[in-house]
Amino acid sequence: GAGVSQSPRYKVTKRGQDVALRCDPISGHVSLYWYRQALGQGPEFLTYFNYEAQQDKSGLPNDRFSAERPEGSISTLTIQRTEQRDSAMYRCASSLQGPGQSEKLFFGSGTQLSVL
Amino acid sequence: QKEVEQNSGPLSVPEGAIASLNCTYSDRVSQSFFWYRQYSGKSPELIMSIYSNGDKEDGRFTAQLNKASQYVSLLIRDSQPSDSATYLCAVRKQGYQKVTFGTGTKLQVIP
Numbered sequence: 001g002a003g004v005s006q007s008p009r010y011k012v013t014k015r016g017q018d019v020a021l022r023c024d025p026i027s028g029h030v031s032l033y034w035y036r037q038a039l040g041q042g043p044e045f046l047t048y049f050n051y052e053a054q055q056d057k058s059g060l061p062n063d064r065f066s067a068e069r070p071e072g073s074i075s076t077l078t079i080q081r082t083e084q085r086d087s088a089m090y091r092c093a094s095s096l097q098g099p100g101q102s103e104k105l106f107f108g109s110g111t112q113l114s115v116l
Numbered sequence: 117q118k119e120v121e122q123n124s125g126p127l128s129v130p131e132g133a134i135a136s137l138n139c140t141y142s143d144r145v146s147q148s149f150f151w152y153r154q155y156s157g158k159s160p161e162l163i164m165s166i167y168s169n170g171d172k173e174d175g176r177f178t179a180q181l182n183k184a185s186q187y188v189s190l191l192i193r194d195s196q197p198s199d200s201a202t203y204l205c206a207v208r209k210q211g212y213q214k215v216t217f218g219t220g221t222k223l224q225v226i227p
Contacts, residue, residue, distance in 0.1 A: 040219075042120075042122075042204050042206075042220045043204070044217070045217075056212070056213050056214055103150070103208065104162045104165070105152075105215065107159035107161070
């Protein structure tokens with residue numbers, strides 16, 4: 001596709017439910033990042049993939065959050081037993097190469113998660 | 117101490133003036149520095165990257181890096197109303213993949 005695609009665009013769920021957020025990066029992009037952005041704040045790093053390898057998950061808030069990228073392309077961020085504090089915009093970004101090379105991050109439109 | 121700090125603003129400048137946006141970072145091993153622009157309701161987009169001390173110019177934009185002072189700035193010359201947005205400073209440490217963003221500075225260019 002022409003850009004990073006995220007789905008769904010909006011997700012409303014009830015507290016305690018599991019949600020899965022999908023990211024389809026730009027074709028050929030090696031690096032994939034997940035961020036969370038609260039209103040009026042900058043993006044907060046969650047996790048990073050190089051191809052299918054999850055090389056940094058230091059930003060995942062707790063063990064309810066997990067992510068995978070099994071074939072080195074599409075990635076899924078899963079939040080189990082959602083809580084109201086999980087409500088935020090979740091953004092995926094991809095880049096062509098890893099650090100030290102082309103580092104420009106291309107962001108998707110994000111998934112706005114609301115936990116009721 | 118936050119890894120990347122920015123004044124949240126808003127910074128208001130008249131049309132045609134120079135807008136100066138500032139950012140400090142805490143870790144001396146930071147290697148790569150970026151400025152992203154984010155329009156309201158949109159996603160961040162990269163406008164400048166800088167890797168070595170000094171100035172880097174691209175059109176109306178100039179990024180400045182001072183590693184000794186751990187300071188990055190963005191100058192926007194001849195500011196236009198279309199420059200009104202939030203500007204996010206981002207940093208990557210040497211040996212790490214994580215790109216850390218500041219909270220952003222909201223810029224308002226007054227016609």
